[in-house]
Amino acid sequence: MTRYWEPGTTIEWVYEGTGRHADLPNVRPMTVVRDDADGLVAWLAPGTPLLKPVLVDGRETRHAGPVAMFTDDRVLKLDVWRGTGILKVAPPGRPWSVWHFWAEDGAFRGWYVNLEREHVRDAASRRTSTVDHVLDLWIDPDRGIEWKDEDELEGAVTAGRFTPAEAEQIVADAHAAIRDIEAWTPPFSDDWQYWRAPADWRLPAAPTTHQPTLIAEELHS
Template identity: 85%
Template sequence: MTRYWQPGTTIEWVYEGSGQHAELPNVRPMTVVRDDADGLVAWLAPGTPLLKPVLVDGRETRYAGPVRMFTEDRVLKLDVWRGTGILKASPSGKPWSVWYFWSDDGTFRGWYVNLEREHVRDLAARRTSTADHVLDLWINPDRSTEWKDEDELEGAVTAGKFTPAEAERIVADAHAAIRDVEVWVAPFCEDWQAWVPPASWRVPTAPTTHQPALIAEELHS
C-alpha cells in the first residue's frame, strides 16, 4: 500500500547536484501541507535554515554567468530563507513544481513553475529528491505567462550539463505546463493562493544529512 506523509510532517525538499557538483545538493526543510495520490504540497517558512551550493567566494552561482555557473567550483553554504514563505506543489507525474508567492502584505503575486525532474521520495528519510532543469515560468494572477532563465538553459547546454535533445525536452515540458495553465487544472485550480500556515507550525531546524563546507553567514543574523 502506498504511504504518504501526514500534514505537519517536516521533510527535506532536495535538489540534487550533478556532474562535478554531484555531492553538493540544495536542501530545503519544509512542512507537509497535503500529500496524496495527486501530489505533494509543502510549505517553506520564512527564516528556514537551508543548505545551498554557492561559488567558493560565497556568491550565488548565477553571478558566474549563464555558462560558468555550471562549471565553476562550488561549496555548500548554510543559509536562511529570507522574505515571505513559499508554498510548493509537486503534482504527481509532472516534471515541474508550482510555487506560490505572496508579497509582504499577504497579496498573492503569482505562480512560479520550476521545471525539474519528477520527484523521488524516501519516506523513511522524510526526503523528496529532484533535479532542477534550469528553465522556469512565471504565471501572473491574470494567467499571463513569462519565460525565465532561457539564457541559463542555453548556458547549461554549452557547459555540457544538458544535451541539446535534453534541452528540447525541457522546453517541451514548459509548453506542457503552459497548457495546464490554459485549461486550469490542478494545482492551479485548487485555490492554494488563499492558504495560510497554521499558527502552531514552527520553523524547521537546519538540515542534518549534509555537512556544509562553508558556513558563510550565521543563522538568524
C-alpha cells in the same frame, strides 16, 4: 505503494547536485500541508535554515554567468530562507513543481513553475528528491505567462550540463505546463493562493545530512 506523509510532518525537499557537483545538493526543510494521490504540497517558511551550493566566494551561482554557473567550483552554504514563504506543489507524474508566492503584505504575487525531474520519494528519510531543469515559467494573478531563464538553459547546454536533446525535452515540458495553465487544471485551480500557514507551526531544524563547507555567518562577517 506510496507512503504519504501526514500534514505537519517536516521533510527535506532536495535538489540533487549533478556532474562534478553531485555531492552539493540544495536541501530545503519544509512542512507538509497535504500529501496524497493528487500530489505533495509543502510549505517553505520564512527564516527556514537550509543548505545550498554557492560559488567559493559565497555569491549565488548565477552571478558567475549563464555558462560558468554550471562549471565553476562550488561549496555548500548553511543559510536561511530570506524571502516570504513559498507553498510548493509537486503534482504526480509531472516534470515540474508549482510554487505560490506572496508579497510582504500578504498579497498573492503569482505562480512559478519550476521545471524539474519528477520527484523520487524516500519515506524512511523523509526526503523528496529532484533535479532542477533550469528553465522556469512565471504566471501572474491575471494568468499572464512569462518564460524565465532561457539564457541559463542555453548556458547549461554549452557547459555540457544538458545535451541539446535534453534541452529540447525541457522546453517541450514547459509547453506542456503552459497547456495545463491555459486549461487551468490542478494545482492552479486548487485555490492554494488563499492558503495561510497555521500560526503555531514551528520552523524546521537545519539539515543534518550534509556538512557545509562554508557557513553563512562567516560570509557576512
